[in-house]
Amino acid sequence: MPSSRRRTTRRSAVTLAALVTGALAAGLLTAPTAGAAADDDGVRIHDIQGTTRLSPYAGKQVAGVPGVVTAVRGFGSARGFWFQDPDPDKDPATSEALFVFTGSTSPDVRPGDAVLVSGTVKEYYPGGENAGLQSVTQLTGAQWTVRSSGNALPAAVELNARTLPFRYAPDAHGGSVEKLPLRPDRYALDRFESLEGMRVSVRNAPVAQATSQYHDLWVTADARHDRTARGGVLYGAYADPNAARVKVASLIPFAERPFPVANVGDELTGVTAGPLDYDNHGGYTLQATELGSLTDRGLKRETTRKQRRSELAVATYNVENLSPKNPQAKFDRLASALVTNLASPDIVALEEVQDDNGTGNDGTVDAGVTLKKLTDAIAAAGGPAYQWRQINPVDGRDGGQPGGNIRTAFLFNPARVSFTDTAGGDSTTPVTVVRDGGRAALSASPGRIDPANEAWQNSRKPLAGQFTFRGKRVFVIANHFNSKGGDQGLDSRFQAPSRTSEVQRGKQAKVVNAFVKQLLAADRKANVIVAGDLNDYQFSPALSALTAGRVLTDQVNLLPVKERYGYVFQGNSQVLDHILTSPAMNGRKRTDYDIVHINAEFADQASDHDPQVLRWKP
Structure with missing residues (x-):
């Protein structure tokens, strides 16, 4: 049974862009003050996310939005938490989760907390709007009330060949797709957007790019599509950018679970799960709260043959x-x-x-x-x-x-x-x-x-x-x-x-x-x-x-x-x-x-x- 406790916190924050680079538009980060979330105005997360890439509530204040905390990012300058509505609507185009941005202040919530959150809806563009990337719908300047703890997390949506369309993106002839209605059953980018912030998972996922110095790697959620001779994913045409590629990072403290050092062709065996994030170093990213175990497939460096005297x-x-x-x-x-x-x-x-x-x-x-x-x-x-x-x-x-x-x-x-x-x-x-x-x-x-x-x-x-x-x-x-x-x-x-x-x-x-x-x-x-x-x-x-x-x-x-x-x-x-x-x-x-x-x-x-x-x- 969830415990019955209430906790109130207020956070005012600047955008992540201001913290990452002073060249981007900035706000001001203030110290937290006591306060409670505003009264419920009946708005749910799926209403905020809407059926396109841009929130119909962008720039507006919302109050008392309910959900369950699924993950917390308590490090770096992009701190905050994801919360997800356990009572989704029936529209596959609308995401049921949001990121609450608290800047450089760690939020005082834990996974499983049922919360009511109030704040301003903003579209954040990683790297700045001119970088041309997707935006992330998030809440800033937030207040929240913890209504109970220990609640079950919503089930993760498994990413695989069945749930990710082969077609990658709608064609807007070079224009923006932001205002186009999402078609998650037809385009992989639309599918990812419809899951923005939600708990997703991959199972027995082959590693498509080795672990980087930033402690992330790439997997493919489709183990059969366009694999190379050594276990990677082959890019062979503009028309097929391999829709099932997903970057994996980790929200698990390094001291608790060091990030796996993997090579191409290795496997994250079992389930890797967490909220679906988006950043300017790879797009849609599974921020793992649960990491599969690394299976080493033994990739070896190649040695070519010696040239003959006549070659x-x-x-x-x-x-x-x-x-x-x-x-x-x-x-x-x-x-x-x-x-x-x-x-x-x-x-x-x-x-x-x-x-x-x-x-x-x-x-x-x-x-x-x-x-x-x-x-x-x-x-x-x-x-x-x-x-x-x-x-x-x-x-x-x-x-x-x-x-x-x-x-x-x-x-x-x-x-x-x-x-x-x-x-x-x-x-x-x-x-x-x-x-x-x-x-x-x-x-x-x-x-x-x-x-x-x-x-x-x-x-x-x-x-x-x-x-x-x-x-x-x-x-x-x-x-x-x-x-x-x-x-x-x-x-x-x-x-x-x-x-x-x-x-x-x-x-x-x-x-x-x-x-x-x-x-x-x-x-x-x-x-x-x-x-x-x-x-x-x-x-x-x-x-x-x-x-x-x-x-x-x-x-x-x-x-x-x-x-x-x-x-x-x-x-x-x-x-x-x-x-x-x-x-x-x-x-x-x-x-x-x-x-x-x-x-x-x-x-x-x-x-x-x-x-x-x-x-x-x-």
Whole structure:
């Protein structure tokens, strides 16, 4: 039987946005004062939530709203509690729960408390309204009365293939879906919104993204849909963003239950349950008050085979903001991977190599110390005595972390390949295609491709190098296209979401495609490899522009479908890095391509990207 006690509390709070960042609109947080919830005005939670994403009571005061406390967030600057009406209406579009925001003050309630709550209804936009995300309907400046304790919590709604529609979101042709009537039986985003704040659960849920440094992970509530060869969830088309992905965080005190450290393919066995929250780092999030046990499926890091004497091995690896300020352990791990897991490739195209003082913004642009630390670590790990070639960028012009001056660079093993050093390459001089001995050659090696082109504004410029392997001339172009920063998320309130960054990548792809065409015009049998972090999918417009005219073949498309990924974001295993080859390099059994899974699926990472390697037989 619930105990019969009454407790009155008043909380006035600012919005979470004001506490997280002073750049957002703020209110004032006051100390709690004694008081009771106002008289019941007959409004229930489902009335407040309504049948769209926006509350019909937004900006209004409500009084005496009944419900049972289901969970409390008593830490951080976004404290408060969720309460849910145990007497729901019959409309599946209306959520039966609300979050009561108390700012940095912990609320004096416990799960199972039956409460009457009064306050102001607000729509809170994580990250600010301009971020384009969904809003969370919540109560602020709240007063509440605890009427009894020890009440049973409402049953959790299980998220699974039956309860989550395959279709992800309604199409508003790029406009907002906020005012559209929710159709939870048709769209997964509508289903999630109809459960906002309510107790939900997943059962025996496969882990789709490893535990992050913030103690969260992603699972899939549909164990059969688009699984990768190693247990992840494959993102293979814009039309199918995998509707059953859910982020899992925890409301359980860490001392009581440390958050599980999981890799992709592991499982949260049993029931994981809690209120369905929404944030700006992944959208709909199950805030667990009950965590399933971790079942370790034993995911192992891959090791690719060694290239044969007759094969040229070319790899690409985004080393994630590598600088001398990183711990030596990072250099050692990258070196070990290059030597052991990638079997010491002959040529390596590196991305995100920072200058010698990392993010120190004092005009330093050279990366000699960074690259020496890496090559020394490789030698210490038993690898080749790699040499490097790179071109320093103009300070502050290539994007990335401020002061870092990230760039692409080549490592190569002089015992296996030779680099053609041709003077004239610098940060602003464009490399051109010339003819040498009846064959294509570079006017400068290394050289930057069209660095003044507006396509490369605040972005890395492609680095072209001329190599020789077993008497064959090989051109390698190292790339790092602009990031997806500024794009609207898959869970945006604007549907279909805008991918504004795609425009610049399309321009970049056309520049590189045109340069490859110049090489092939000078020698139709030229051996050209385009490699790097292109920050886009194999099915994207940018990759279509890069391969236009059939001048390049994207090797990822030659892999089995379940193996086409090397990066994991919000539970989607996807492709961002690529190796492409010119027509003369392709043909039966001439190329062997491998994405080597050593980072992206693991909680313990040396980089957030998996490297990849192409072996080519002339």
